[in-house]
Amino acid sequence: MLKYIQNSFLLLSLILVASCAEDPTPKPNAYLRLSYPEANYSNVNLDVPFTFQKNKFATQVGVKKMAGADNYGVNITYSNLKGTIFLTYKNINKDSKNLMEFMRDAQNFTQKHTIKADEIIEQVYINEDRKVYGMFYEVGGNAASQSQFYVTDSVKHFLTGSLYFYAKPNYDSILPAAKYLEKDIKQIMESVTWK
Template sequence: MNLKAAHIMVLCSFLIFSCKDDVLPKPDAFLALNYKAPEYSLYGSDDCSYEFMKNALAVVRYKSDCSAVLEYPALDAALYLTYRPVTNNIKELLIDAQKLTYEHVIKADNISEEKYFNEEHNVYGMFYDVAGNAASQSQFYVTDSTAHFITGSIYFNVKPNYDSILPAAAYMKNDIRHIMESLRWKK
């Protein structure tokens, strides 16, 4: 093999092995947030007139008025439950609950409502799904309309960025729905 043929072979091998796709920058990576499946158990305070199924991830602190905070350290979030007795003030309680939700309309892209009825256990309410960079992604209220009224709001301990907290917000929405569906008034 002569020198000219060797040069041609080296040149051809460079051309063959150097033909690759253009180098493109990789997109920013997003944190994959996976949470273990919820494990629920019945929970309530002896002093309060309601109980519900609580996720094992939540730590509950009751206040003297039977309001409660369910803290979720793994999600850096908290669900605030506010209990109010109904004393001929159901209309005002409903207006306040709706007003609290719609205060987020400034930052929200959308607020959808889902009615909730459980005639067997006398629990009625509304679930609000708040999309966008609002301070609270989900809110709800439940009542028996004669004696008990509970509102709930979820808050994350971070600046609202809907895309970043979406997996945690979805997890919490499912938890809220489970609380609503399992809530029972004590006799």
Template sequence: MRHITFPVLFLFTLLLSCCSEYTPKPRGYFRIDLPEETNYVAFDEKGFPFKFEYSDFSIVKPVPQNDSFWVDILYPKLNAKIYCSYKPVKNNFQDIAEDSRTFVYKHIVKADDITEQPYENPDHKIFGLLYELKGNTASNIQFILTDSTEHFFRGALYFSASPNKDSIQPVLQFIRKDIIHLIETLEWKKQK
């Protein structure tokens, strides 16, 4: 009898343990502490043909590049970088604008949607577009600013991580506000 009860008990326990449904654990993301209030600092480097304000949560690093005026805006705590490039317009506005548009629409393969939001500041002769790329794209926000006669400024936000729209959404919204502020405060400087 003793030899029979152990296998019966084992089978009974096995049957009871098989009946519960498997429920997968939800995927968790690290908590990211973003500042409640953003303070802005002026970028007004000597020799640069533009100036703007950027978040004190970021670092602006000029990129030496053959007489060009490129800057990277780094967010070290968020693993993000805004690559900003500047090109002088010399009867080649259409070519530069089309190149910039091509850079944006290369992401169409991964993007769920690309929206274009126009921007105008006639007082400072600045016109532009803010591109928002929805989905798991390498770059979620890109923008161009120009006066269409002398200056062309372009920026593209990239994260140092695999694209995952759910995990970067809070950070993306935070940096988007900084990009909007940059766009609204950018001014062309008079060259001597």
């Protein structure tokens, strides 16, 4: 038994001597560093009633005719980010009765994300020269869509857009990509021209 105690004491002494060789140094927190190319925008002129600018980093732009007169869906795909900006264009009736319905639907669509969202920040957009008026929504938290918007000329044209990633919403993980594409969405809003 005495031999066992001596061996244990010797082992413990060696561990203490070896561990006291250097002062411990705390390591800094590690953060994921993602870098994306600088945005380079070009005009997109599709067979739809509006034009806009898109980032050349987008890998594909698709157009789909939807039900109703002059209603279209435009998908701007970013394969490298596993995300898509979905645009939906709707024609406003001549009497403008459906404008309020379109605006209410766009606002309600954003508000549905409050279940998972930590916050929703609204930013009004007005461009009198091009007759473009709208709202941008930045959705914080684990919501399905981190950015949404709508723009209109209040007479004939109504365009909504939303950003979705092909991944389970984890705000911390997709935040860098969401912030990068938020700039692209704002560029779409700011460059929309009605035909």
